[in-house]
Amino acid sequence: MVVTLIAIPLVPIVAVVAAGGIWFASNSARATPPAAGTVEFSRPLAVPPLAPSRVEDGVRVFELSADEAATTFEDGRSTPTLGYNGSYLGPTLVASRGEQVRVHVANRLDRATTVHWHGMHLPAAMDGGPHAPIAPGATWHPGWEVDQPAATLWYHPHLHALTREQVDAGLAGMFLLRDEEEASLSLPRQYGVDDIPVIVQDRSFNADGSFAGSIGMQFDGVLGDTILVNGTVAPYLDVTTERVRLRLLNGSSARMYDFGLADGREFDLIASDGGLLAEPVASTSVPLSPGERAEIVVTVEPGERVALRSNPPDPALHAGSASFDVLELRATASLAPRPEVPAELASLPAADAGDAVAERSFVMSGHNINDRQMDRGRADFTATVDTSEVWTVRNENPLPHSFHVHDTQFRVLSVDGSPPPARLAGLKDTIALEWSRDYRILVRFEDYADPTTPYMYHCHLLWHEDQGMMGQFLVVAPGQRPELKRPEGDSDDHHDH
Incomplete structure (x- = not known):
């Protein structure tokens, strides 16, 4: 694997040797939604x-x-x-x-x-x-x-x-x-009233109205210049309660987001992918890679308007530098009361790797994991039911990757040897990978042994997944023999259609 960085003034370009050729990503060429503050929420x-x-x-x-x-x-x-x-x-x-x-x-x-x-x-x-x-x-x-x-x-x-x-x-x-x-907690939970799904996607449109689906010169995959929230362009939400719970989902196939409010106010981060955190985290931003979720509770004042915005992601992700609006919250003149978020949320046991039975390493590079691409006839490893393992995951590219594991909710033990930030201290199934940082995660295979049918792990930038940046594992009972077979008619071609 060869990685070459080419610096050109004012137009940073990265060339990465990936499966099938060299891909380029230029920040100046990235499809970008309208700049923050310019959207008329209609x-x-x-x-x-x-x-x-x-x-x-x-x-x-x-x-x-x-x-x-x-x-x-x-x-x-x-x-x-x-x-x-x-x-x-x-x-x-x-x-x-x-x-x-x-x-x-x-x-x-x-x-x-x-x-x-x-x-x-x-x-x-x-x-x-x-x-x-x-x-x-x-x-x-x-x-x-x-x-x-x-x-x-x-x-x-x-x-x-x-x-x-x-x-x-x-x-x-x-x-x-x-x-x-x-x-049992005093949290907003009336669906569609104070508990709102927020599925965020980016799309571009061709002249005939169809979605544009070209990869172009982007290593990430398809990036769009229009933000959709629950399928709505330029949306606003009428907020009728003092506090509103937003269930954020990065439903995009490639774009990284860093969600915050336009005026920089704090909100309560209460949950990550797999459920509630132990306690709320006062936050001004929450970064999400494709597939990640977060639940936040926002407090509003009567009659105010404030935009949910995506700010530039961590520069270590090399995922662009744009800031753009996503959704406007419009508080009504009179708001129904809602209690403050409780100081304690969920009982989460400490992430203890003391009984882990194995350690594994996963290196993301190009469109490969550990220099291999997906093969549906190959189990990349076999785990034993009712055991835990420690995995070290690393992104060797100076361009975006993420890591998603099926079936299990893992715990982040450390990021480059340091304790994870509070937002990553809960249950996770997907995580963004910054360049050249080691993520140690604790993965438990609770039950459901099956020697024939695998689970997946893969990059959740979906074009990367489609190019073969995925592996599979079996979970078996003690002493059980793996029996994975290639699906009938499988050719294992990796290409975007």
């Missing part, structure tokens, strides 16, 4: 509907269908899109810890798809990765017990080499988990 924020469900023999059942459609985002132009139970994005599923759930997923597309339950702890056969394609016209029926804390999760396709295309077309939605501990 459309009420769409809030995805709650998915209806029914209980059959003690199982909560949801119905999802992946559909082809068209959506009007702006200027009256029709955009070909994909959606679940609608034209774009999908409904919000809600379930409680301890419930048995089942989802009937009908594929009404003219191509295969999958549905991956991102952040969910569940059997490998139900995970919805690239080993579980749903053929056109077919229906998949995954079921499992919800056995993890209250959290903001999401679902999206994970089809081999086609994930970016299908997610960018609109296939994504939130999956919210409840539990008794979270329900």
